[in-house]
Amino acid sequence: MKKDDSDVLIIGGGIVGSTLALLLGEAGWRVTIVDAASAPEIDETLGQGKPALRVSALTAASQRLLTSLDVWSWLAARRVAAYRGMQVWDAEGSGEIGFDADDVGVDALGHIVENELLLAALARRLQALPSVERLSNVRLTGYVRDAGQAVITMDNGEQRRAPLIVGADGANSPLRGMAGIPVRERDTGQAAVVTTVRTGIGHGGVARQTFLATGPLAFLPLIVEGRDDHCSIVWSTTPGEARRLTALGETDEGRVQLGVELARGLGGRLGDVEVIDAAPHFPITQRHAQRYVDDGLALVGDAAHSLHPLAGQGVNLGLMDAAVLAEEWIRARRRGAPAGDRRILARYERRRRNDNAAMLAAMQGFQRLFGSQQPALRLARNWGLSGVDRLMPVKRLLIRQALGEYGDLPERCQATSASWELAEDGKGRP
Ligand SMILES: Cc1cc2nc3c(=O)[nH]c(=O)nc-3n(C[C@H](O)[C@H](O)[C@H](O)COP(=O)(O)OP(=O)(O)OC[C@H]3O[C@@H](n4cnc5c(N)ncnc54)[C@H](O)[C@@H]3O)c2cc1C
Known part of the structure; x- marks a missing residue:
């Protein structure tokens, strides 16, 4: 491909951009x-060997997308961990809720994948496409629109132009800033510590999350060499506490102490905990771009929205953005319409914005409810979790959300409706 022959420039080759x-x-x-x-x-x-630090919980809808792109089989042949159960409880009270794949007749509620493995699987497929070029180790430094084209400058001094441009450049999206798109930002007052552990008791294919006074602690199940005694940890807590936990991860002695605190945090449900990696932390800021589109420009993934990791939805929402945008653009081109048409970009934004906004609001609500020490709210959450646990129709609805089966899904990501009807009876498999 010649230098300025691209149809689209994608800034950011993370999971969503790729x-x-x-x-x-x-x-x-x-x-x-x-x-x-x-x-x-x-x-x-x-x-093989020790799992990578950064992992993502992928929904069934995301899995379908990656299967349709011939990415999933390569991943699955290497390492993914299916989870059939989820347990969520309030460490400060008595509320608890459990979900099981059998409740809705599916094989798994989701899969944990290592981000580096997923990125490699995507890169491998991209290398096979002659019409895709990847420029690595180069940073976007400038963006203007000129005669209907996006013109970018990079830190190696080169310029590129194309009619369309996409910001897939993460939560701090430089392109979003250069395009002058404002963003609503909310500091959650928390940071997420991640690490990998070995546990005394096998996880049995169950993802666990408990709400501590300082924030949620998740044990995400991993399968290592056929064994179910490893978990990936996401511990959301105050920034000061996160710094302390990260420092513990830096020495052998500290890691022993961190293991004790993790085991205690989980109420001993998986026995002793041995920390086998460092424990870095990431700030958690919720952001939502006020617009996803501009002239010939679209934002996807964290560039458009970034949210609290407590429901593990960031990558999943970003993958749905990518699939909807591609669906709209490819359909437009087949009809002979210009892909940069404002109405097509507006349709992309309409199809994605509400789902993303609802998820951001839900995360904020969860954080408020579980972060509160007010007796009335504590009672409500105990009753809420245990009450919902007894209400099968509400549980099925929540499981559908966890599977990513909601909203205006792109075609590639939809389960067939017939299979869901069967699944409602608890007999089918979507
Ligand atoms: C602790 C933690 C746990 C999480 N767990 C989950 C989970 O279980 N499930 C889930 O779905 N989500 C999870 N998330 C969220 C998830 O990690 C993000 O939503 C996801 O990585 C966003 O992908 P992205 O491709 O949009 O952006 P990114 O992964 O941030 O990729 C952005 C890309 O842009 C590039 N870039 C940046 N600036 C420039 C520039 N100037 N020029 C060129 N390139 C640039 C970067 O190099 C990078 O490759 C978690 C997040 C955290 C912090």
């Missing part, structure tokens, strides 16, 4: 990805 590039590249679009990071390593040892 997926969008694959969707468009498969449809024959000429795509240039610009990423500040190095190209993902496609190493045959990936998926």
